[in-house]
Amino acid sequence: MSIEPVFSRLEVHPKGWGEELWxxxxxxYCGKILQFKKDSSFSMHYHIKKEETWCVTRGRLKLEYFDLEKATRKEKLLExxxxxxxxxxxxxxxxxxxxxxxFEVSTEHFNEDSYRVEKGCSQ
Incomplete structure (x- = not known):
């Protein structure tokens, strides 16, 4: 096992709502920066494997999510x-x-682990 640092560059993934900087x-683990254009959104989706934590570093966003225990859609303003x-x-x-x-940190990202419920700006 090498003990040398590993150097790389950000991977830019353009999206309809902005871009992901991997x-x-x-x-x-996975680390990304999600950069959103004003009034844009990604699709309502979920992951079966992925667990993620977000930190808003700039701007304001509306988070919509489903409370699965109460079968209700909820919203929260994020700043x-x-x-x-x-x-x-x-x-x-x-x-x-x-x-x-x-800024997003998560378990490993797999493209096939995104299950869309509603369209967003990329669809």
């Missing part, structure tokens, strides 16, 4: 400094009320 994605932890299987959607950035 810092890393490996079998232990700079707010942190949200999402367990697997919770449908969620972010809409930027202004240009916004979110």
């Amino acid at each position: 810092i890393t994605n490996n079998n232990k 700079e400094g707010d942190v949200v932890h999402l367990k697997p299987c919770v449908p969620h959607k972010l809409t930027a009320l202004e240009e916004s950035s979110v």
